[in-house]
Every structure is written in structure tokens, then in C-alpha cells.
Amino acid sequence: xxxxxxxxxxxxxxxxxxxxxxxxxxxxxxxxxxxxxxxxxxxxxxxxxxxxxxxxxxxxxxxxxxxxxxxxxxxxxxxxxxxxxxxxxxxxxxxxxxxxxxxxxxxxxxxxxxxxxxxxxxxxxxxxxxxxxxxxxxxxxxxxxxxxxxxxxxxxxxxxxxxxxxxxxxxxxxxxxxxxxxxxxxxxxxxxxxxxxxxxxxxxxxxxxxxxxxxxxxxxxxxxxxxxxxxxxxxxxxxxxxxxxxxxxxxxxxxx
Amino acid sequence: xxxxxxxxxxxxxxxxxxxxxxxxxxxxxxxxxxxxxxxxxxxxxxxxxxxxxxxxxxxxxxxxxxxxxxxxxxxxxxxxxxxxxxxxxxxxxxxxxxxxxxxxxxxxxxxxxxxxxxxxxxxxxxxxxxxxxxxxxxxxxxxxxxxxxxxxxxxxxxxxxxxxxxxxxxxxxxxxxxxxxxxxxxxxxxxxxxxxxxxxxxxxxxxxxxxxxxxxxxxxxxxxxxxxxxxxxxxxxxxxxxxxxxxxxxxxxxxx
DNA sequence: CGAACAGTTGAGACATGTCAATTAAAGTGG
DNA sequence: CCACTTTAATTGACATGTCTCAACTGTTCG
Numbered sequence: 001x002x003x004x005x006x007x008x009x010x011x012x013x014x015x016x017x018x019x020x021x022x023x024x025x026x027x028x029x030x031x032x033x034x035x036x037x038x039x040x041x042x043x044x045x046x047x048x049x050x051x052x053x054x055x056x057x058x059x060x061x062x063x064x065x066x067x068x069x070x071x072x073x074x075x076x077x078x079x080x081x082x083x084x085x086x087x088x089x090x091x092x093x094x095x096x097x098x099x100x101x102x103x104x105x106x107x108x109x110x111x112x113x114x115x116x117x118x119x120x121x122x123x124x125x126x127x128x129x130x131x132x133x134x135x136x137x138x139x140x141x142x143x144x145x146x147x148x149x150x151x152x153x154x155x156x157x158x159x160x161x162x163x164x165x166x167x168x169x170x171x172x173x174x175x176x177x178x179x180x181x182x183x184x185x186x187x188x189x190x191x192x193x194x195x196x197x198x199x200x201x202x203x204x205x206x207x208x209x210x211x212x213x214x215x216x217x218x219x220x221x222x223x224x225x226x227x228x229x230x231x232x233x234x235x236x237x238x239x240x241x242x243x244x245x246x247x248x249x250x251x252x253x254x255x256x
Numbered sequence: 257x258x259x260x261x262x263x264x265x266x267x268x269x270x271x272x273x274x275x276x277x278x279x280x281x282x283x284x285x286x287x288x289x290x291x292x293x294x295x296x297x298x299x300x301x302x303x304x305x306x307x308x309x310x311x312x313x314x315x316x317x318x319x320x321x322x323x324x325x326x327x328x329x330x331x332x333x334x335x336x337x338x339x340x341x342x343x344x345x346x347x348x349x350x351x352x353x354x355x356x357x358x359x360x361x362x363x364x365x366x367x368x369x370x371x372x373x374x375x376x377x378x379x380x381x382x383x384x385x386x387x388x389x390x391x392x393x394x395x396x397x398x399x400x401x402x403x404x405x406x407x408x409x410x411x412x413x414x415x416x417x418x419x420x421x422x423x424x425x426x427x428x429x430x431x432x433x434x435x436x437x438x439x440x441x442x443x444x445x446x447x448x449x450x451x452x453x454x455x456x457x458x459x460x461x462x463x464x465x466x467x468x469x470x471x472x473x474x475x476x477x478x479x480x481x482x483x484x485x486x487x488x489x490x491x492x493x494x495x496x497x498x499x500x501x502x503x504x505x506x507x508x509x510x511x512x
Numbered sequence: 513c514g515a516a517c518a519g520t521t522g523a524g525a526c527a528t529g530t531c532a533a534t535t536a537a538a539g540t541g542g
Numbered sequence: 543c544c545a546c547t548t549t550a551a552t553t554g555a556c557a558t559g560t561c562t563c564a565a566c567t568g569t570t571c572g
Contacts, residue, residue: 092427096512100427114423116416123423142409152408153398159415160372166419167358167370167379170426171348173473174356176561178528209551217429217473219529224552240537240551256352432529434560465519475561480520496519496569 034058035084035134037151043082043108043134044158045195050150059134064127070111071125077115079137080155083107086131087206091214092123101215103169104128104207107196113159128206173217180255181216182226186236187252190245200248205241230254290314291340291390293407299338299364299390300414301451306406315390320383326367327381333371335393336411339363342387343462347470348379357471359425360384360463363452369415384462429473436511437472438482442492443508446501456504461497486510 037055061084064070070081070088083105090103090111102123105111111133115121141155172188175181194200205212209227213220230236235251237244245251293311317340320326326337329349339361346359346367358379361367367389371377397411428444431437450456461468465476465483472479486492491507493500501507 092423094427094430095508098430100430102423102426113416114419117413117420122420141412152412156397156408156412156415157373159412159419160369162419163370163415163422164373164378166422166426167348170358170422170429171350171356173426173429174350174354174470176527208549214430220551221530221553222528225528228552252351432559464517476519477521477562478560480518481560484520 033061035061040082040134040136041154043084044110044154045108046154046157048153048157050154052150057140059136059140062133062135064131064133066127066129069124069126070131070133071115071121071123073120073122073124075121077112077119077121077138079135080113080141080158081111081133081135083109083111084132084134087128088125088131089128089207089211090123090125099214101211103166104211104215106192110158110162113162116159169215175255177255178216178218178222179226179229181218182212182223183230183235183251183254185212185216186230186243186245187248189243190248190251201245203243205243289317291317296338296390296392297410299340300366300410301364302410302413304409304413306410308406313396315392318389318391320387320389322383322385324383325380326383326387326389327371327377327379329376329378329380331377333368333375333377333394335391336369336397336414337367337389337391339365339367340388340390343384344381344387345384345463345467346379346381355380355470357467359422360467360471362448366414366418369418372415425471431511433511434472434474434478435482435485437474438468438479439486439491439507439510441468441472442486442499442501443504445499446504446507457501459499461499
């Protein structure tokens, strides 16, 4: 499997020492893993058909510990990333220096799509838990010799999905009442956990109340109160970040 | 120019009656115009290089009167649109039936990028003024025979820009005070008018107070009050939808 | 001309922000 | 391993900004 990498167009575009030949002095080098096109498609849950499948092309992975930064605003665009494992936080820095949380990318989500149009990333992405990313290098996407596979197509598809996701979360903020927003937020989270293959009724939120509040445009105290209120109503169980959803139905219809 | 259309790959992909042969009974048919790749790039303000320029390909235009619908949620994806003229409103319909305004596309903006990932448009787009759109058909973007030009690349670039724009407007909603949001909104509008070649200090807003309020997550009354307050402060002049900005500086720094 | 719509302004209710105190958990360093 | 500090979370009391409801005006359109 490693030998495939040597022949791949990726290593042709930017040479780096072959993992199998590298010295064991650098632990990072030895820990490097690779993913193929099929795994990327699976992670993204790409439904479309693939006409030109070049599965000899391998993509480098990148490990992050909780708290580490994955992408920085202003940094030169060097590719898109697919989350293979873990939870992250995407945020933008306002003119006045304040932070605004935009999304909480998790397994199967795309990072860096805001970096294409200006050649630099426009948002900050930090790991909330230990993470594992797959890098799709810019050269693979936009090199002149991008012949013979559908990477670009899939990228367009995935970026479009990002647009939809963002529109939906933005639309969520039109829900006036804090409780309703938080309830909706939990519904979304539950669905995402389900889509990732985890339980939709019990999960650990990877983010703080402050981050949730920032994301929903309310204060962290309001979020806390909303959690407590939903708990008192018997709809969910709350123990710090551990959430148990007793009734998805009631959660969805809360406030209507 | 009309003759080009007959040979174009577009008309090969989906046949329709030639404008020059159509009966004069249908005025719409006679009014059809076409735009080339270069005009699309210019409208989008695409800065990147184009390596495979196929300028024989022509794109059909679409005219809309104020109030007409350009795209509907659920409608099958049939391509992307570039605004050539006019102002529009993009919105999503909530679970509870409420509308949420997402953007106000104007000249040079892209429509329909949320339709790629599920094969159907996810938002409503209506014309606020008379509009002129350029259609980039789905076949041109994703057909197997998408050989020899950079349309896909430019699409990716433009969609990425949509992401950035949306992130920015979403981030704007973190500004707590209504007045500050409205001030920021006006700054953005002024810059957009400037980018389109119009005056940044005097312009007519194409949207209602209700739409602005929905967009900024405040009520229309609050928007009206904010306008009045900014007017009393001498920063802007307000006469219904006609806005005069007396100090861009003060507008930007308002509330800090 | 009347009807419908867009916009402005006011008064009161109420939800949320702000400030503060408390507790629990997690990380830090001797 | 145990203080010690820091951070996250919860809850209360109060202030306030925004929503709601309402009246009124000007504009557009049939």
C-alpha cells in the first residue's frame, strides 16, 4: 500500500521522503497514514456516481490533539481537509476582535472550502477533541494535469453541501426564543451523531456552553438556562456535557 | 451572434427552438440574449488565470421582472446563475413555515450553488428589481464531456466565495446591538455598490425594512428605529429607501 | 379614489443580557 | 499525592434592549 504512494501523481507534484525509506528518528514520519479516494468518498457520504476512479492516488492524513489549530485565517490555501475522526470548531474573528463560532465540523465534514476564492483561509479551525484529518492538496484539485478523475466534481459537491449546512444554521438563528434555538441545536446534533453511526439519544457534546452560545447568538448563561429548562420539562437529561434525549419528538416540536 | 448559438455545445445538450426562426407571437423568445465565458468571468470579478478558454461557448440569459421567482426550493438543479443586473432576495423556509432571508444577491453574485449536493435547490430566490441572469447549465458543469475549459474551476472558486460571504454575514449577527448591526449592514451595502461601480455614498436599498430585519434577526420596527437613530446622529441621511452616507468612518466605528 | 403596502413612532411587556456568587471538574506544580 | 489555580457550569437578582401591539402617515397601484 505504501508503495502505491511513490507512483501516485501526488508525490510527483510535491516530492517528499517515502515513509518506507524514512529514518525512524522522526516519530511523526513513521506515524503517517494514508487514505485513498474511496475512503474520502465514504466519509463524505458521496452518493453520486464516480466515472473516473483513480484509486492509486493516496491522501495524507493529519493528526491533531485537542486544542491544536488545524487552519488559521490568513494562512495560504494548501488544500481541503476531510474530518476522519474527532470534533472541531470553526470561527471567524470580527473587526472588533470578537470571535464568532460558525460551525462544529465532525466526521465526514469538509474544512477549508472558504480558502479557495482568495487563496487563503478565511476562518480559524481548532480541534475540540483529538482529531484525524485527510488532506486533499490544492495541487490535486487545481493542477493543470488534473486529468482522469472526479476529484474536482466531488469537491464542488462537498462545497455545495457546506453552503447548505451554513444556510441552515444561519436560518436557525431566526428562531427568536433561546430555548427553541437550543432545542433545535440539540436535534441537529443528534442527527449528526446518528449520521456518523453513534447514538442519537445519548452523546457527549464536544463544545462548551460559551461556544454553543456564540454559535446561537445568545449568552452562555442563556444556554445553560435553556438546558436546565429542557431538563425540567423532562425532554432531555443534562449532566454537564452529557446529553440524554428522552423525546426527539418533543425536542423538535418544542415551542410550537 | 445568434448563429453561434446553433453550433454551441449548449444547444446540442438541450434542443430548443432557434430564436431567429421562432414566431413573433412569443415576445420572450425574441428577447433572448447570450453571454460568453469572458463576460461571466468579468461579472464574477474572477482574478485567477484561465488556461483553457473556450469562448465559443455561449450562455443563455434570463430576464425577470420585480417580484418574479428565479429559483424555488425543491426544484431540480439545472445550473448556476450569475446576476448580470438587478437585485434579488434569497431565503429559506423554516420547519415552522417562517421565512428567513439569507442574502441579497446583486450584480456579479452567484445563484443556485446550494443545489449541487442534492440535485435540487434548497432556497428561494426572488427578484426585488427587474433582473438579468446568465445561466450556466448543469450539463456544462458536470457532463462527462466537460473537456477543455475551466468552467468547473471557476464554479468552485465562485462557490467558495459564496461560503465566505455567508460566513461573514452570519458572523455579523453576533453583533448584539441592533444599531450596530444595521450600521454594519449599510457599510457592507455601500461596499457592494462601490464594487459594482455605483456610488458608495448614496444609493437606493432594493429591499424592505422587513427583509432587512429578517436578514439581521431583528424586527422591522427595530430596523426603522436604527435608521432613524443613525440619521439623528448625522451619520447617514434616510428618506425611505434612499440612503445617503455622510461618514463611512463613523458608520464603521459606530458602537465601538 | 380607495385599498394595500411600506415606513415611522410610541408605550408597555418580557425575554435576554449583565453582574455576581457558588460548585464541580480539570489541569498545574511542588 | 495533595494543595492550588483555572476553567466550566449553574443559578439568582436586576437592568435593559428588543419585541409586541397600536396608531398614524405617505406611497403605490388598481
